Amino acid sequence: MKVERIRLRNFKCYGDADLGLERGVTIVHGVNGSGKSTLLEGVFFALYGSKALDNRTLDDVITTGEEEAEVELAFRHDDVDYRIERHLKLRGDRATTTKCVLETPNSTIEGATDVRRKVTNLLRMDAEAFVNCAYVRQGEVNKLIHASPSDRQDMIDDLLQLGALEEYRERASDARLGVKTVLDGQRDVLEDLRNQVDQKEDKELHERLNELESRRADIANEIENFESQRENASETLEASTEVLERHEETREEIETLEEEIETLRSKINETERKRENASETIDERKSRRDELADERETITAEIDHANESDGDGDAIGDDDTPESIELPQALESTADVEERIDALEGRDEQLRDDLETLRVEINERSNEKERLETEADEFESEATQKREKATELESKIADDENAIDEREEKLSTLDERIETARERFEGSSIDFGDAADRRETVAEERKAVVSELGDVAAEIKAVESSIEEGETLLAEGKCPECGQPVEDSPHVNVLEEKRETLSELEEKREALEEEREELDERIDRAETLREAERDVERLSDNRQNVAQLLEEKRETLSDRRDRCEELRETADELESEAEEKREATDDIEAAIGDSRSELGEINGTRGDIRAELEDLHRLVEIDDEREEIEREIENARERREDWQTMNDERREQLSNKRDRKRALEDEFDEQRVEQARERKRSAEDYLEKVDEKLSTLREKRNEVQNAIGGVENELEELERLRERLESIESRCDDLESLYEEAETLQATYGELRAELRQRNVETLERLLNETFELVYQNDSYASIDLDGQYRLTVYQKDGEPLEPEQLSGGERALFNLSLRCAIYRLLAEGVEGTAPMPPLILDEPTVFLDSGHVTQLVSLVESMRDLGVEQIVVVSHDEELVGAADELVRVEKDATSNRSELERGEPPEIALLGSD
Known part of the structure; x- marks a missing residue:
């Protein structure tokens, strides 16, 4: 894998940065705190998103004072170009990912989870494996040496993908134990089934079934005889009942006729009374009609008299007004009266409109008067307020003059x-x-x-x-x-x-x-x-x-x-x-x-x-x-x-x-009715007794039938138990075979993991000694020993063994860098041609090194480049490392804006590795 370009916008201390990286050794140089490490953190974040932030959150990477941030990474992996783009935005107090896209030659992958999964599959390592192998972060240079042997073993096994074999071995072990549990359970079920089959066979179910079926036939014949006799009694009861019902219907019809005759008599009498009342009503209404005629004549005379007293009686209103209305002369008919009413209502409507107009004028003038009085009061009040405010200002003017004198002094x-x-x-x-x-x-x-x-x-x-x-x-x-x-x-x-x-x-x-x-x-x-x-x-x-x-x-x-x-x-x-x-x-x-x-x-x-x-x-x-x-x-x-x-x-x-x-x-026959009642009573008594007998027999038949059903169910259950017994026996045979296969698979995975680990340990020991020899030529250390649990031992020239923790701070840091480089070489050799390794990234590796050890670090970097590592990126403030650069990038921070800026520099003509 080769990083082609990294672009940052509002990412931590970078406002807007765009950097292209070439093959070979790139030194990112600048003083402490200038933002060098942030550049590599941007690459790490682009690949793995939030998994690259440790215990920090997304809002920590957005530049202070900004609301959005962008990271874009272009890289080439296995001769294929890829580009990742991530956008962040603050929403309230939290930052969220608004865009996360991985562009490949064949498709576009969206979503932070899917992109991280794709990157992990491409590089064959997750974020943790990336920092354990290719990315030596600032302050973590001694991480592998300080780790316990078991933790170091887990880290290296995961990097070499041996953890998958252990996972498979554990799965095989779990499967074996699971099969054993199921097999034990099936054996218990098998024993229980055998006991149940033996118990069923001891009951002689077929003989018992034959006896019950014979008894059921006898009861059925007896029931059929009683049901025949019951049918004859029912017919007798039905004929007697029909005679009695007919007699009852005749009697009820006679009673109904008597009631209807009485009702008709009552209605005839009632109707005659109504006819008499109607005659009285006619006389009363005629009398009322005459009274109303007299009242009408009286009212008409009063109206005529009133009109004659007003003048000629032809109009209502002043003669000289245009609103005068002509009125009808006579009020003989309702039409005349209605005509006069319409005329008077029209005049009243005109007067009401005039009245409303006057009221509106009075109301408007009253409102205008109140408005003018209110405005006059407001003007007078406002004038008073302004005079009081002027008086207050005069007092403040005097205070201001005194304050001016004091300040001049x-x-x-x-x-x-x-x-x-x-x-x-x-x-x-x-x-x-x-x-x-x-x-x-x-x-x-x-x-x-x-x-x-x-x-x-x-x-x-x-x-x-x-x-x-x-x-x-x-x-x-x-x-x-x-x-x-x-x-x-x-x-x-x-x-x-x-x-x-x-x-x-x-x-x-x-x-x-x-x-x-x-x-x-x-x-x-x-x-x-x-x-x-x-x-x-x-x-x-x-x-x-x-x-x-x-x-x-x-x-x-x-x-x-x-x-x-x-x-x-x-x-x-x-x-x-x-x-x-x-x-x-x-x-x-x-x-x-x-x-x-x-x-x-x-x-x-x-x-x-x-x-x-x-x-x-x-x-x-x-x-x-x-x-x-x-x-x-x-x-x-x-x-x-x-x-x-x-x-x-x-x-x-x-x-x-x-x-x-x-x-x-005349049709009513009392003797025939009495005979029908006698036959009905005899039939009802017999039916009551025969029903009790039939009920008893049916209950016995049901009991026998239920017993037969129970025996037949037991026979079916016996057959099912035999079939299930045969199935469980077959399944136990299969489980025993599967248990043996799982046991064999578990042992195979364990042996394969041990063999691969031993081969990797031998290869890693060889690569570590080669790397260490390049760094410590003609020095006091002879070799390094690595056992099967990844325990490290350093041997001095005199053969004295040392634990890595016994080395000095600078030697321990350089030793750890050598180990990391050896692991990197081992992984590169293991996957060569299928998935090239990511760049080797060293973030401030000189923190624990003195000048002499820095020179050895330069030798280590040069040796990794000579061994074929395509891209190496070193972040450091040390001027001595600049000599090892093929490309030099300088980082400076603006003290005013607190923003970092990148500048590509010219590497020196002579590397420190070749200087005297």
Whole structure:
């Protein structure tokens, strides 16, 4: 696999980054915290999504202050091009994936889960395997060495896909145990079935079935005999019942005829009473008709009299008004009355419209009056408020003038304090603004002096110790330098030389202490002047703030004066407008009085019209009632005639029913009825007894039939048990065979895993020694031993074994890198030609390495490239690694925006591996 291009937008510290990667060794270089590792995290996240985030969440990868992020990765795998694109978006407090697409030459895969599954299948490793093999993340360089042997075994087995064989072996073991459990259960079932079959066969079911069937036939014959006799008794009962029912029907018909005869007599009498009542009603209605005629005549005369008293009686209303209405002269008919009503209602409608118009005018003028009065009150109230606000502003104007005087005085005081602070630099060699730099420079000089003073003190201590030791040897008669006898020794005078050296070192220490004290005084002076600079800066900021506040207060004072004058002018205008409104209300009040007078006249005219209308409506009611009375009289006459016809028909029906009753009474035979009752009682007694007997026999037959069914069910159950017994025996044979096969399969998977692990251990040990030899040529280590449980042992040149944890920090880190590279080579050889390995990625591998070990790391990187690793990406801040680069990418972070930017650099012409 080869990474072609990685593009990031709003991903952590990257705003917008686009980088293409080539074959060979690519060094991503930059200072710590510049965002180098984030670039590789983007590649890892593009491949595996949220599984690459450890314990972090999706919202952690979106740049602070942004709501969306995008990651795009293009790579080539097994000579096929692929592209992954992931988009994230903040929704509230959580980030979600809005787009996740993997484009292949043949299809497009969507969805985070499906894309991760496809990538895992392509690379033959999930996210955990990826970081254990190809991606050495920052701080995890010693991960394999610090792991326990069992954890290391699991990691490497998973990478070499041996875990699948263990999974298959466990599955085979589970299957074997499952088959054993099922087999034991089936054997128990088999034994139980055999016992059940034996119990059924001991019951002699066929002989018992024959006995029950013979008994059932005898009971059936007896039932058939009784049922024949019961049928004869039923026929006798049916004939007797028919005679009695006919007798009952005749008797009921006679009773019905008697009731109907009585009913007809009652109806004839009732109808005659109705005819008499109808005659009385006709007389009453005629009397009411005459009363209504008299009332109508009286009302008509009153109306004519009223019209004659008003004038000629031809119109209602003033003669000189266009609304006068012509009225009919006579009120002889209902049509005349209705015509006069229509005319009066029309006039009333006109007056009502005029009345409504006046009311609307009065209402509108009243509303206008209230509106004007309200506006006048509001104008006066607003004028009062504005005058009160003007008074408040005048008070604030006085406060503003006092505040301006105070701030002008404060500005003067600040100017004096600033000038006093600047005067502290007069006569000093440090210019204003340079105190901080001068202090830092002097502090660096002091640091060098203190360091040198420490070295001198250590030398003095060493010389004093040497002198003391030499004096002790000299007192014993030995040479103070070589420890040999003093006689003829050329080194006897060495103590004097050391004392001179000690004196020189003490003089140098005194000079350095004096220089340190002088530097301390210079640092104090610089610190004092730096404090003066801070005072000037602080006072200048205060002066600027006070000046700004003073300017704002002056502007506020001017605005308030203008506002105060404007408020008083507005108050005068409002009072003038209020006076105009009140004058307008007086004119409106006079117009309202005139309209109300006219309203009263119209109401009086309408009262006269309504009184006459009431009399006219009564005439209409009288005419309607008279017509109704005429109809009632006619209806009553017609009903009397109908009732006469109805009674004639009823009398004829009454005669016919009396004739029918006499005929039925002649047919009635009491002796025949008594004989039928006797036969019926005898038949009912026999049927009651024979039914009890038949019921008893049927119950016995059912009992025998149930017993036969039970025996037949047991026979069927016996046959089913025999069939099931045969099936279970066959199944037990199959399960025993399957158990043996599962046992064999379990052993085969275990042996295959052990064999493959041993072969991989041998190959990994060989590759690890080859890699380690390249790194540690001519060094103190001879070889590495790797046992079947992946326990590692390092042997020194003298054959002494060491645990990897006994190595120094740098050697342990380099050893672990060698192990990771050996595992990478093993996996590459194992799948060569089918699924090429992903790039080898090293994130800050020099964290635990000194300069010498960094050189060995460069050798390791070069060796992996020479062994055919197509693409190696190393992230580091170490300049020494730059020499191993085929491609150099520099990462810098903008201090203002806190965003990282990429820049492709030129690699050096000579790699560190080949330099002297």
